Amino acid sequence: MALVVQKYGGSSVADASCIKRVAQRIVATKKAGNDVTVIVSAMGDTTDELLDLAEQVSPLPPGRELDMLLTSGERISMALLAMAIANLGYEARSFTGSQAGVITNSTHGKARIIDVTPSRIREALDRGHIAIVAGFQGVSQDTKDITTLGRGGSDTTAVALAAALDADVCEIYTDVDGIFTADPRIVPTARKIPKVSYDEMMEMAACGAKILHLRCVEYARRFALPIHVRSSFSTREGTWVVSDPYTEGTEMEQPIISGVAHDRSEAKITVVGVPDKVGEAAAIFKTLAGAEINIDMIVQNVSAAATGRTDISFTLPTADSSTALTALKRMQGEIAFESLLFDDQIGKVSLIGAGMRSHPGVTATFFAALADAGVNIEMISTSEIRISVIVDQDDVDVAVAAAHRAFELDADQVEAVVYGGSGR
Amino acid sequence: MALVVQKYGGSSVADASCIKRVAQRIVATKKAGNDVTVIVSAMGDTTDELLDLAEQVSPLPPGRELDMLLTSGERISMALLAMAIANLGYEARSFTGSQAGVITNSTHGKARIIDVTPSRIREALDRGHIAIVAGFQGVSQDTKDITTLGRGGSDTTAVALAAALDADVCEIYTDVDGIFTADPRIVPTARKIPKVSYDEMMEMAACGAKILHLRCVEYARRFALPIHVRSSFSTREGTWVVSDPYTEGTEMEQPIISGVAHDRSEAKITVVGVPDKVGEAAAIFKTLAGAEINIDMIVQNVSAAATGRTDISFTLPTADSSTALTALKRMQGEIAFESLLFDDQIGKVSLIGAGMRSHPGVTATFFAALADAGVNIEMISTSEIRISVIVDQDDVDVAVAAAHRAFELDADQVEAVVYGGSGR
Structure with missing residues (x-):
């Protein structure tokens, strides 16, 4: 039995029907005999809507309160996803970043993960539950305040949690089939790359490839955790990001x-x-x-x-x-x-x-x-x-x-x- | 210096401009030399909108996940309120029910408060901050899961926290001037009651008076905590709910x-x-x-x-x-x-x-x-x-x-x- 960590971005859980579809995919992975932990972003435009609200109230909101506000977005999507899974007859439990043990420094808005202590996630998995974790958020070690991880935060949560749980793979679901040799909008003949090394992926991320964030690849490399970037709209294999793609x-x-x-x-x-x-x-x-x-x-x-x-x-x-x-x-x-x-x-x-x-x-x-x-x-x-x-x-x-x-x-x-x- | 606990319901924080107005009232209370702790409900129709979302996903959502979902509502309103206060030059810190030490049993959807351990609130007050606390929610003693208190929950949070902080008064803000001798929509000559006893208020609540919930009055009576029910749209005195209105x-x-x-x-x-x-x-x-x-x-x-x-x-x-x-x-x-x-x-x-x-x-x-x-x-x-x-x-x-x-x-x-x- 493998432990699979899956991450779904905001566009994958944009509305109720998207959430139900993602729930089916998660349940399929569970049915195939895996333990499953899911990291989820806020639904579609939720974060932008919350930022709008903040702007209406204050031109320069304090970072601590902005983080408190924004983290409600994942709270909504993760609870709904857990409900959708329950509907399919499987037990799911949602956890905030804090509950999942995502410990960060106290730099609000772009906190860095210091430690991950996922005892509650392990416990849920041991009971056969599917664990749903809020991406993008954690709790500061010093002040116990809620923090957010900044850009690419949910991917980083996924990789960090996968590393802490010693998962077999971290699947990053997106709306494209994987990493391509170039942006297919510019080069229609671009090919999907089956495997790529952490180093290459980091260079790509630093050079404008938007699918994976640099921080998340850095984290995966440190723990030699395989990342599988794939589409939430198909079951095709995507791109594997691994230590050395050409020795295996x-x-x-x-x-x-x-x-x-x-x-x-x-x-x-x-x-x-x-x-x-x-x-x-x-x-x-x-x-x-x-x-x-x-x-x-x-x-x-x-x-x-x-x-x-x-x-x-x-x-x-x-x-x-x-x-x-x-x-x-x-x-x-x-x-x-x-x-x-x-x-x-x-x-x-x-x-x-x-x-x-x-x-x-x-x-x-x-x-x-x-x-x-x-x-x-x-x-x-x-x-x-x-x-x-x-x-x-x-x-x-x-x-x-x-x-x-x-x-x-x-x-x-x-x-x-x-x-x-x-x-x- | 008095310690004043104020509770604002959903209609008092329905949109950005309402939130700014409430912030001014809170700051005025602080300026008058009081320590202030504020309990806030979710904005206007937020809870109904979240329930709608849940219904779209599942006909019978698990209580634990429904509570996780609904508690995002206060998270939004309290963060925005803290921002609005910061905008007026005062330091405010928002706290979830869990952070505020609202410990409950694990009956999701209608949890009962077992204990309140508001050490973080005290700390914030000691630093001269205004503490903003999410109403309606707590954390279960056994499972550490997020719970909601059910109907009248925010009032109960306010009274319980006021009692635990040994506050001088718990002000419940509403959209009417206080408790009336009858519903003024039926009896236009109804008068505002200046003072009423806990026992009478409990009977009124049990008999259909909707302004205060029975549980919150019970809680206040147990700790002999004065409740002041008043309008958030005027500065007039409202109705005081106290032990014995006629001896003082x-x-x-x-x-x-x-x-x-x-x-x-x-x-x-x-x-x-x-x-x-x-x-x-x-x-x-x-x-x-x-x-x-x-x-x-x-x-x-x-x-x-x-x-x-x-x-x-x-x-x-x-x-x-x-x-x-x-x-x-x-x-x-x-x-x-x-x-x-x-x-x-x-x-x-x-x-x-x-x-x-x-x-x-x-x-x-x-x-x-x-x-x-x-x-x-x-x-x-x-x-x-x-x-x-x-x-x-x-x-x-x-x-x-x-x-x-x-x-x-x-x-x-x-x-x-x-x-x-x-x-x-």
Whole structure:
């Protein structure tokens, strides 16, 4: 008997009939002889509606109270799901994050999980019950206040709880069939990836693939917990995220590139005319860190000997732009740079693949493909298993398609893809 | 510095602007130098909407899960209220029933409070915070599951928490100015009662006065906690419910009758031709108790010597009628009664007043007033401070007005009464 942890997102439990359908799938897993623990998000637009209410009451609600408010969303969906399962003749028990032992720090709105002590879940499973757990929420170790985990929170709950329960698999249900070699809306010939490593998945998540959140994959890697990303609208196998996808079976050769990711949510800031002295770059990035801004790519040009000055460019989430620009402007006296340039019409295109380690020439092929497609490269950043370039936002689609073709990722036929929530 | 516990019902926090108004009243109480703990119900129709959702998912949802679902309602209202208070520059902290230490038994849907251990509330008050507590909910001692207290639950939470905190007063905010000598919709000359005893209030609650629930008054009496029932739409004094309203000041003489209550929610069942033997009545009421039906009034006619049979009539909540009739029908073989009669077109009119103890002749005056008004009495039941009669439902208004007049309860002028939620 296996222990299966399943996670259903908001679109999978959007209304009463969705909830009943999910209940049937859960019961089918139980009937197949498994112990089942389910993590569930708030129904459809509930969280947005609650945020709306908060906004009507206060322009800047305290984090503690906002978390208290938002966590009512999962309370509703998990209770309804437990009822729907009971209706099918199986015993289900719903548990809040606190009841499930999801212990966090006390950073409201984006708390981090410190520990998971799921004694009540174990007890429920031992009695043969199906445990339903609220995603996205926990209880702070110090203050015993209710917290929320921030973006990707329910996936993280699922993986953390699966690890604590020593589950055999954590199934993440979504509205697509799995992870694809590229966004099928841009590349209709994109293929579903059967298996991918944690490292590759983390790079994909960091580079704009939205299906799994970086934190949840990090967590799974730490505990070597297999994740199975699959559609709640079909019973097909999805994508397995595991430690090493290519040692287990010999059925396939490792591809050089696993996928092409893209991200349009970043902007670029260039600090022009920075004095080329020790410590100036440090001062810039200390200023940005102080404003709690996550920097992605950084490029420093070679200093022009004549001026003794250099330009430093970096990318960051567009949403953080004005905070970053304000913080830098305030430091202009100390850092003595000349000016700031800002560009939010950029896009990032990334090649990801553990296979590129053993294949020299990947960069050359990639850049040649972009050049042939007429795409200009503005910035470059690489890791051992990733190459990212910043291009004009209008060139993103062309660049993704060109890279996908150049590394022979195109499927022979277009797969029947359910994307973006159709089929609901 | 006094400790004031305030309770606001669903209509007082129906939307964002209501919540802001309530926040101002709470802050005013705090500004006046009091410690303040607030108990809040779910917003307006939230509970009904959640029940609707449950019904869509399951015809008979498990009690544990229904409680989990319904308690999300107060979670929303209390978090929003805390935000609104923070907006006014005061620190507020919201607490679930569980966090507030409301310990109950595990009867889901109508749990009883076993203990209140409000250490987190005390701590919040000690820090100068305003504590906001979810009404209607608690946590079961045995299973640590979330429970709800059933009808009148938020009032009971307020009184229980006020008692545990040794509060100076528990203010119950409603949409009328207090307790009236009769329902002002029936008797426009009804007066607001300035003070009333716990015993009288309990009789009123049991006889159909809907403003305070019986359980909450029982609880307040046990701890001699003063309740102040008042309008959330004005700052006027409402009605004080206290141990002995007439010993404290000498400003008023005790009235014979405090008020006239009525109730249209009961039905009457008559068990015809019960063998006049020891144990037959016991068998009937044991049957009803087994079906968990609360009986109100009981009348047994004198047995007709010729037949050796008697009729037993009783009243019960109309909603329980079919359960009761089915249970009795099933016992007809054993009890050997002849037939069952059912009448839901009845109403109960009750005179309540501690003063009637020392005034003989109250019954005579009451019955004479009803006779003069042409009202026929079907059943009679009395306690030391109450006389109730069952009449035809169409006669209820006339009977209430006649009794009100006969005991000189009419005000000289019609008070400006806000009733039934107008003014919102």
